[in-house]
Amino acid sequence: MLGSVTRPPLIIVFLAVVIIALGMTAGAVMSQLRPETERYAQARIRANAAAHGLVGSSEYDDEVIARTVFAAEAGLSFLHTHAMGLGPIVLLTATIAANTVPGRRRRRLLYGLLAVGALFPCGYLVYALAVLEAGRDAGVSLTESRVLTPLGSAMILGLLVLAVLLAGGRRPPPTP
Amino acid sequence: MTARPETWRLPAMWVLLVGVLLIASAEVGGAAMARFKLELARGVRAAMLARPDAHGLVGVRDVDEQIIDEAIVKFDAGLRLFHLHGEGMGVVILVATMVAATLVHSAALRRVIIGFVTVGGAGYPAGYLVWSALIPYYGIERGKTVAEWLIWIPFGGAAIIAMWLLTAVVAARMVGR
Numbered sequence: 001m002l003g004s005v006t007r008p009p010l011i012i013v014f015l016a017v018v019i020i021a022l023g024m025t026a027g028a029v030m031s032q033l034r035p036e037t038e039r040y041a042q043a044r045i046r047a048n049a050a051a052h053g054l055v056g057s058s059e060y061d062d063e064v065i066a067r068t069v070f071a072a073e074a075g076l077s078f079l080h081t082h083a084m085g086l087g088p089i090v091l092l093t094a095t096i097a098a099n100t101v102p103g104r105r106r107r108r109l110l111y112g113l114l115a116v117g118a119l120f121p122c123g124y125l126v127y128a129l130a131v132l133e134a135g136r137d138a139g140v141s142l143t144e145s146r147v148l149t150p151l152g153s154a155m156i157l158g159l160l161v162l163a164v165l166l167a168g169g170r171r172p173p174p175t176p
Numbered sequence: 177m178t179a180r181p182e183t184w185r186l187p188a189m190w191v192l193l194v195g196v197l198l199i200a201s202a203e204v205g206g207a208a209m210a211r212f213k214l215e216l217a218r219g220v221r222a223a224m225l226a227r228p229d230a231h232g233l234v235g236v237r238d239v240d241e242q243i244i245d246e247a248i249v250k251f252d253a254g255l256r257l258f259h260l261h262g263e264g265m266g267v268v269i270l271v272a273t274m275v276a277a278t279l280v281h282s283a284a285l286r287r288v289i290i291g292f293v294t295v296g297g298a299g300y301p302a303g304y305l306v307w308s309a310l311i312p313y314y315g316i317e318r319g320k321t322v323a324e325w326l327i328w329i330p331f332g333g334a335a336i337i338a339m340w341l342l343t344a345v346v347a348a349r350m351v352g353r
Contacts, residue, residue: 004183005183005184006182006183006184007182007183007184007278010279010346010349010350011350013275013279013346014343014346014347014350016271016275017272017275017339017342017343017346018343018346018347020268020271020272020339021336021339021340021342021343024268024332024335024336024339025336025340027332028332028333028336031328032329084264084268085264087268087271088267088268088270088271091271091275092271095184
């Protein structure tokens with residue numbers, strides 16, 4: 001047992017673990033299934049030709065397709081890196097909250113913000129799919145405004161609230 | 177030892193040691209990359225020039241320099257990826273094994289998850305070192321194939337399987353099984 005360090009609720013632990021697992025899997029997909037990923041991306045772009053502004057000229061279309069495939073692969077890559085980083089951060093910050101933040105309501109608020117923020121890396125999976133389905137610029141813009149910004153803001157807000165509460169300096173004994 | 181279910185439990189000391197050593201190795205790797213960049217590049221170049229057949233060097237400076245430059249870039253990328261993955265996986269080993277030690281009740285399953293995460297997580301980044309080390313002797317692609325089959329797939333696969341097993345256990349705990 002780690003002294004008497006209280007763990008956060010199971011839902012937070014679950015989110016942290018599943019995000020790390022997703023991040024690892026995304027890394028494996030990126031390296032081991034790269035040709036298949038590329039073929040899938042190309043097929044989806046051709047299926048959504050209008051959204052991507054394909055004109056039927058291979059010289060122009062190939063350039064558009066290559067840039068969009070690159071953006072989709074970048075989405076997977078960001079999922080990998082952000083998930084591997086954010087998973088442990090969520091678990092550790094939630095543990096700090098569980099052990100230092102007084103008041104069940106405040107802790108719940110923090111857990112809620114961290115839980116929503118933990119989903120931030122999944123936004124990059126949405127990003128990868130959105131650029132294929134809605135077009136590169138529209139997909140990026142849509143994902144940034146509707147998914148990444150709200151999820152990222154929740155995480156930032158959670159960390160700021162935790163910092164403010166820590167700066168308050170009250171450290172009650174951990175409560176179950 | 178009986179722990180309250182609400183408190184964290186640490187994994188065995190060897191697991192913590194592996195996690196910490198991996199992070200330390202990654203730090204040293206990053207420092208060495210920066211400090212010995214020139215020496216390493218010279219070493220790669222010399223090793224490649226001693227094995228022209230392995231790299232398709234033809235003796236024409238314009239052609240050979242391009243091949244050597246690309247190999248040096250990949251060699252450097254391998255070291256950089258070792259640095260990044262070592263730091264990341266070291267933390268993942270510490271966090272995931274702590275979760276497993278706390279929440280996985282079955283001793284056998286706990287041993288499997290902790291063993292796979294630790295060994296897989298520590299072995300995987302080493303694959304990038306192996307790749308870098310093989311590049312001057314066997315070339316970029318052959319080096320990558322060896323690292324892939326000897327290290328990345330088995331060790332990375334073990335770590336991924338363990339993380340999904342852990343996810344399933346935590347999910348089962350959440351629904352009260």
